[in-house]
Amino acid sequence: MIKEIDMDRSASSSQAGPAPDFTDLTALFINCTLKRSPEPSHTQLLMDRSISIMENQGVQVDVLRAIDLDLAVGVWPDMTEHGWASDAWPQVFERVLAADILVLGSPIWLGEKSSVCTHVIERLYGNSSLLNEAGQYAYYGRAGGCLITGNEDGIKHCSMSILYALQHLGYTIPPQADAGWIGEAGPGPSYGDDGAGSDNDFTNRNTTFMTYNLLHAARLLKDAGGFPAYGNQRSEWDAGCRWDQANPEHR
Numbered sequence: 001m002i003k004e005i006d007m008d009r010s011a012s013s014s015q016a017g018p019a020p021d022f023t024d025l026t027a028l029f030i031n032c033t034l035k036r037s038p039e040p041s042h043t044q045l046l047m048d049r050s051i052s053i054m055e056n057q058g059v060q061v062d063v064l065r066a067i068d069l070d071l072a073v074g075v076w077p078d079m080t081e082h083g084w085a086s087d088a089w090p091q092v093f094e095r096v097l098a099a100d101i102l103v104l105g106s107p108i109w110l111g112e113k114s115s116v117c118t119h120v121i122e123r124l125y126g127n128s129s130l131l132n133e134a135g136q137y138a139y140y141g142r143a144g145g146c147l148i149t150g151n152e153d154g155i156k157h158c159s160m161s162i163l164y165a166l167q168h169l170g171y172t173i174p175p176q177a178d179a180g181w182i183g184e185a186g187p188g189p190s191y192g193d194d195g196a197g198s199d200n201d202f203t204n205r206n207t208t209f210m211t212y213n214l215l216h217a218a219r220l221l222k223d224a225g226g227f228p229a230y231g232n233q234r235s236e237w238d239a240g241c242r243w244d245q246a247n248p249e250h251r
Contacts, residue, residue: 023058028099031065032106032117042190047105050211075126100218108150113158128169135235137170141226143217144171148180155180174217179206
């Protein structure tokens with residue numbers, strides 16, 4: 001039997017009142033399209049919907065297209081220290097740290113996120129061992145999400161991979177932190193071609209919910225001074241603190 005919904009609770013949630021103040025929040029959107037600028041990006045068109053909502057709420061939004069940048073391959077913070085002649089990642093990382101919210105946008109190729117998206121995640125991973133002022137890993141206290149476009153199946157598969165990576169690196173993933181659009185299977189219009197997808201209620205709803213859930217998560221984290229620093233501080237663990245974990249040497 002399906003349990004009845006608590007109508008009182010539903011009524012109260014529908015009277016949530018005005019949106020919180022998000023004007024001190026910052027967000028970084030990284031478009032992982034395979035297309036260099038100025039070639040139009042379908043993924044950017046969907047990202048622009050989320051960006052527009054954030055900007056309307058007073059959020060400072062930063063946007064970059066990863067393929068336009070000279071990002072070396074590797075998993076160290078600065079690959080010029082490991083044989084590469086140049087590497088733009090250190091400057092990108094500064095923009096990542098400046099953002100309360102990170103959104104990765106990716107097209108689908110062969111059912112997977114783009115190779116550029118994988119590259120960006122690898123570079124994020126290269127900085128994940130750095131610590132913040134509380135002794136936690138560097139990305140703690142930030143919210144993460146993703147947007148996916150394509151004309152083949154794979155939105156949830158790509159989102160699963162991206163969101164897992166972001167949470168593993170330390171990002172907080174709120175409810176419904178992904179959205180996307182795909183057309184009919186096979187060759188056909190991509191998002192934004194002759195308006196394709198722009199009036200899709202499912203995509204528009206999920207993109208809106210994702211955007212506001214990221215804003216709410218970032219608001220909670222910022223108001224709390226970051227993610228609580230108890231039981232997760234690498235600096236304290238290295239210093240010998242084990243919190244409530246039993247000492248295996250104790251008899």
